Amino acid sequence: MYQAVSAEVAKLYVGQDELVLGTLTALFSGGHVLIESVPGLGKTLFVRTLGRALGCDFGRIQFTADLMPSDITGAPVFDMQKSEFRFRPGPVFTQLLLADEINRSPAKTHAALLEIMQEYRVTIDGTSHVVPQPFLVMATQNPLESEGTYNLPEAQLDRFMFKLKVDYPNEAQEAEILKLHSKQVNLNERLENEVRTITDPETVRKMIQLCGTVNVEDALVDYINKIVRATRSWPAFHIGASPRAGLALMQCARTLAGFGGRDYAIPDDVVEVAIPALRHRVQLTAEAEIEGRDVDEELLAMIRGIEVPRD
Template identity: 75%
Template sequence: MNDPQFNPETDLNFDPDGVPTEPAPAPEPTPPLPEAPHPVATGRVNTGRFEPVRQLYQRICSEVSKVYVGQEELVLSTLVALFSGGHVLIESVPGLGKTLFVRTLGKTLGTKFGRIQFTADLMPSDITGAPIFNMKTQEFTFRPGPVFTQILLADEINRSPAKTHAALLEIMQERRVTVERTTHQLEPPFLVMATQNPIESEGTYNLPEAQLDRFMFKVMVEYPTAMEEVRVLKEHSGQVAVEQRLEDEVATVTGPEQIMKAIQLCSQVLVADELFDYINNIVRQTRSWPQFHIGASPRAGIALVQGARTLAAFNGRDYAIPDDVGEIVLPALRHRVVLTAEAEVEGHQVDEALRNMIRTVEVPRM
């Protein structure tokens, strides 16, 4: 998975048209992806300019796996959201290594990272920051809160009241904080990874629909497999500080500037009209499906298009295909639809209903 010749400091330099100013070293020959259509047959020629993004994605996954075990869906969804400019909502029980993942990802990406433990008494100013009176200057000085980072873990976000949730809306959508009529911009890239416990409901506040829609993906993190859990026991049962392991074992493979260049390049992946229609049909079908009381918003379609573009770039392609959509359709839709009361009484699950619905949508031939 590692490419020792890849250097993100030089290989991720693009001109305004997205073409590398310095050609990346030739990758090792790999068999063609089975899901990719023949580029000549479709009128699209893969120029290879997305090869640096593919190599960067593989390098990040390789470094993260040195410390963080398993949970491939979480890793993939988070990286797709990061390189698409989105955020991730994680639903899992405690103790599955979410904080470790955020710290490992921050070290690998060369970005700042932070964590906020949400509680019932957490106030909006506790996360955004507030003006503090300076006795020496006799003036108020803004003290930034913990949201002024680049990768933020909002742990147990549903334990805080609605006014604290509302404080995150502008931050997640606009990447800025407004305090006392003064706007403070956040340093890009900015990714929020919020978690909530699916079991405990006492002392929690359901996230409003407006905030749920701000998350690009909702990821369901399950318990590790038997082999993965044995590896966790072997690697993390010693008395070695996490900071020491991150320093000794995990390398920084990129930085904020290179990430922003890669994000810009991912947005240039070609999406055919047939794929736009396919995504639109999926989203619109959720609004008329009998098991759904509320369907997905147009923002769901935007998330699918952006995610498909990023996945195509991760695979070194300059065009998206229906399989890219199929890989992220459940994380992109499961928090944007609401089951009817009858479906809940009958024991249906959101993912099950979505799978049944998606099978009814015709996949375009591309």
């Protein structure tokens, strides 16, 4: 299914293989994705195309400084005809949600997403409203502009399975983008006519359950455990990864094995997802930041020092 979905997405969305692979891995692992990129790289187009290919609903929230929690979750409104309050669902009641520039909103708005991302439900006035599944949050933040932004709390960063960094396309890809999207053709028509829906939400849910059955040997579990625990004692890190990071590595290794047509995970699966799964869960020490060290490079050096299981 991974190859089929990727092929459909590629009809309108050019390049960014890491973003496509990371997002699909998180989706089929039951996780969420934080994307760090500059504006204008087609993230909204990607989510819309992905939703079309998967047969899932798509939603988008533009985060701003005055965005309220009720603008995300929904709120009770008074029904004049029935003389009673009824719940009006917010834009979060979708399946693929793009939370654009999430770091432009204050902490109370971020907190509104916490329960939804973890529990897949919204609680309003003591009543729980279930969010349709599969449910994937793709949150974006702009690394360049810091004015008017709020740092995401560690509790919310830990909720994201991956942090993906999206860079500019290469020269050939950018030329293809210019040819593909400069004809002023209605995007809705192109999605309808060019991108096939190859699955449905129920099949995606079954695939998520199927990925969870992939075998992970005890030796690989120990390898994952050593990687996560090593982040807590690595000299360059002030804060290490939580046990949730180990769960993310386990789930994603299973999913990658499934993408590869295997019913067992291997160390290469773990290594492939280790950096995007850990880079937002660790923090450099003040000394390491002053020295200009990079989180990804430190993680790579740490992983290379851990013995890989051979059996």
